[in-house]
Amino acid sequence: MAVKKHSSLDKVLGRLDQLDEPNLHNLVQRLARERAMLEAVFNTLQEGVLVIDVGGLIDYANEAAARLIGLKEPAAGGSLWRLVPGLHDSLAGADSDAPLVTREFELAYPSPRLVRLYMVPFADGEHGPRRAIILSDITAERKSTAELIENEKISSILLLAAGVAHELGNPLNSLTIHLQLIDRKLKKLKASKETRSLEDSIKVCRDEVTRLDGIIKNFLEAIRPRPPDLAELYLPDLIEEVLHFQARELADRGIKVEGEMPAGTPMIMADRDQLKQVFFNLIKNAMEAMQPGGRLSLKLRADDDSVYVALADTGSGIKTEDLAKLFQPYHTTKVSGHGLGLMIVQRILRDHGGHVGIESKEGVGTVVTLQFPQKHRRVRMLAGG
Incomplete structure (x- = not known):
């Protein structure tokens, strides 16, 4: 008892x-x-x-x-x-x-x-x-579990597709070589209406082979990421460099660029080449979403821990049902897109300890917000780790 x-x-x-x-x-x-x-x-x-x-x-x-x-x-x-x-x-x-x-x-x-x-x-x-x-x-726990499951699922699909992509590379190389041989032989023939038609067909074939080769290279780059080579980076300078590179296409499309990049924006630690790829992809997406005469806005701001870049366009916007799928491989809202650009952007941001968010409204436009940890925050995290 x-x-x-x-x-x-x-x-x-x-x-x-x-x-x-x-x-x-x-x-x-x-x-x-x-x-x-x-x-x-x-x-x-x-x-x-x-x-x-x-x-x-x-x-x-x-x-x-x-x-x-x-x-x-x-x-x-x-x-x-x-x-x-x-x-x-x-x-x-x-x-x-x-x-x-x-x-x-x-x-x-x-x-x-x-x-x-x-x-x-x-x-x-x-x-x-x-x-x-x-x-x-358990909100964060459940979100983390869902992301882990999703990442494992995507990894399995990507590994399978990587083998297919690798095998496609060999016949594409062979096609390129044989198209070059045909083109050379064709040039030796007497010019005629038939030869000009064949030349046009060969050009179409070569362009399509080049496009497929680009898709495969982008895909392999997406699934075989390299760790970022971090160095001090001043975001306004990098953005200006990317805009300068794309200035001709922006002008040809009649797109006006507006920027708010305050002097004294805090430094971040980043891989310069990888971030150039991020901004190139995002600005390219914005251009292709807008009609001639559209407006692209880039705004930088900072708080105690992070630097934020908001890229806003006046394009057609994204359907609500497509927003949740934007970072999935091969999901694209563009006729000629391959659906890997935003996936690569998200991976690069994650590797930098940052985050990418997208808000969009059909008929109004899209805002992509990038968040990067400031240099001093990254140092504190490593020191405490």
């Missing part, structure tokens, strides 16, 4: 009516200290802690729980069922005698979150049955 142990506090409370005023005062102070300590411990937890009665009324909520479910203050009061609609129905089927109940649910307020709930029943002799609830925010 188990023996119930009594703490020294239990013994004191058992003879409470025998305490004189000084001892009673000391006891109250001790209880207040212990309560404050427990309150501080619970409020340091990242997990939300709740105590509710059988009707869902909140008897206790720590600060993390208040943040998660939208309580204005981490205090008792209010109905959990009202604050988290649908949770009551989800828990209604749980066995009231079950030692542990686990659920996962989505919160829309105060901000979208995926939450895991653990609920344990316990008895309170004075107030009746109670439920202790622990809430864990």
